Amino acid sequence: MSAITFQNVSYAVEDRQLLTNITGSFEQGRITTLVGPSGAGKTTLLKLCNGLLSPTSGTITVQQKPIDTFVPTTLRQTVGMALQAAPMISGTVYDNLCLPKKLQRQTLSIEDAQKWLEDVHLPASLLTQQARDLSGGQRQRVSIARTLVNRSPILLLDEITSALDRTACREIETLIQKINDKYGTTIIWITHNLEQAMTIGHHTWVMMDGQLIEAGPSSLLETTTNEQIQAFVRGEAR
Amino acid sequence: MTYTALSLTLIFVFIPFILSKALHLGLEKDIFIATARSTVQLLAVGYILSFVFEAESAIFMVLMVSLMIVVATLNARKKGRWLRGITWKIALAIIAVELITQGVLLGFHIVPATPQYIIPISGMMIGNAMVISILFLNRFRAELDARADEVELLLSLGGTPKQAIHRQLIDAIKASMIPTIESQKTIGLVQLPGMMSGQIIGGADPIQAVQFQLLIIFALLTCAAVSSTIVGFTSYRTLFNERMQLHH
Known part of the structure; x- marks a missing residue:
């Protein structure tokens, strides 16, 4: 069963065509990695999935329902997104973790906040720290924890490990796999790290120039006969 | 003051003109235009006010205040062209300021309902509402540019x-009110306000002049709060479409 389906989806801003005729689906409960050169339209595609943007043409369904039948706020709670820059609001780590609940006029208990921090391998003592003082890796983990607070069945991750060292990167990968296993969360993960795309992803989408070039099991990055993808994998088109 | 005496005050225009030329500031043309425009505009207003005061007709007074509102709105909207329908939102803010301030002043008989009071006070309120609206729009734009990722995060x-936009909106409203509040903290210590100075030079009792000045500065606080709040809360929605997406 597919969690999100794209049918001939195109997206343009003024005269710039950013996505062209994307057709494909993201399988429920699986991790799909999204790879391609910069400017291929990967982030635009993620933003279409949680309604931060709407397609110029074509249809998107989320959990078998047309995306435009969702109330935007409900859609974005259903399809959570961790942004590449991991922006923080001013205040403490706790203030940031509370944010998803606060937006729904609910509260997050200290105990629950500590549990989310533990899930992303951060100490509970960090709760009272100012978010602006976090390191790049800590910021990224708090951003992931904050996205998890909504318990979204679908999670979009936009290059969340690009600023991390190898060890931190590996920890986040393990965490995402754990979330996928534990909650059956559908994950769509943009990454520039092709090794990561293959080891973490059950499936992979390869995008170039706003088009979906190939989709399939992540091993396609090694087995593809497509010359464009082969060149990309060799590092000639990144 | 005689016209000869007034002509002699052009020395104060001549000094910056010479300085601009000597230092190659390139402001000679602007100084000339500013002098010419202020002279013509103020003399014209002087004659118009004389006519309105003598006519003692409410219609002329309403026309004059309306003209002030139109000119202030058209001037302020230049800073808000990036917001759809901003002209009407600024006009609404300025009209609200005018109605509230004049409503209190006239309703409680604080000032007499004559053009001599209504027009100058309206001019100060409308002018200030225009400046506050411009300050708000500039700051709101800067806040949105600097913190766009925060808006996207909350969405x-x-x-x-x-x-999503609450913090930027509140910060912009606050920032546009601060100059009014801060200038009032040092009023009388650093500088004597123009209206009060004018009254004293014109021979009025200083205490009476202070009372009118207090009336004006209190009203300016309302002016600042109301104009920035109305422009802010009526305009932020135009940044989003019906799918709660930021317009690009």
Whole structure:
């Protein structure tokens, strides 16, 4: 069963065509990695999935329902997104973790906040720290924890490990796999790290120039006969 | 003051003109235009006010205040062209300021309902509402540019447009009110306000002049709060579409 389906989806801003005729689906409960050169339209595609943007043409369904039948706020709670820059609001780590609940006029208990921090391998003592003082890796983990607070069945991750060292990167990968296993969360993960795309992803989408070039099991990055993808994998088109 | 005496005050225009030329500031043309425009505009207003005061007709007074509102709105909207329908929102803010201030002043008989009071006070309120609207629009734009990722974050977590833009909106409203509040903290210590100075030079009792000045500065506080709040809360929605997405 597919969690999100794209049918001939195109997206343009003024005269710039950013996505062209994307057709494909993201399988429920699986991790799909999204790879391609910069400017291929990967982030635009993620933003279409949680309604931060709407397609110029074509249809998107989320959990078998047309995306435009969702109330935007409900859609974005259903399809959570961790942004590449991991922006923080001013205040403490706790203030940031509370944010998803606060937006729904609910509260997050200290105990629950500590549990989310533990899930992303951060100490509970960090709760009272100012978010602006976090390191790049800590910021990224708090951003992931904050996205998890909504318990979204679908999670979009936009290059969340690009600023991390190898060890931190590996920890986040393990965490995402754990979330996928534990909650059956559908994950769509943009990454520039092709090794990561293959080891973490059950499936992979390869995008170039706003088009979906190939989709399939992540091993396609090694087995593809497509010359464009082969060149990309060799590092000639990144 | 005689016209000869007034002509002699052009020395104060001549000094910056010479300085601009000597230092190659390139401001000679602007100084000339500013002098010519202020002279013509103020003399014209002087004659118009004389006519309106003598005519003692409410219609002329309403026309004059309306003209002030139109000119202030058209001037302020230049800073808000990036917001759809901003002209009407600024006009609404200025009209609200005018109605509230004149409503209190006339309703409680604080000032007499004559053009001599209504027109100058309206001019100060409308002019200030225009400046506050411009300050708000400049600051709001800067806040949005600097903190666009924060707006996107809140939307992506399921926030409404109002929740997503709340901090930027409040910070811009606050920033546009601060100059009014701060200038009032030092009023009388650093500089004597123009209206009060004018009254004293014109021979009025200083205490009476101070009372009128207090009336004006209190009203300016309302002016600042009301104009920035109305422009802010009526305009932020135009940044989003019906799918709660930021317009690009």
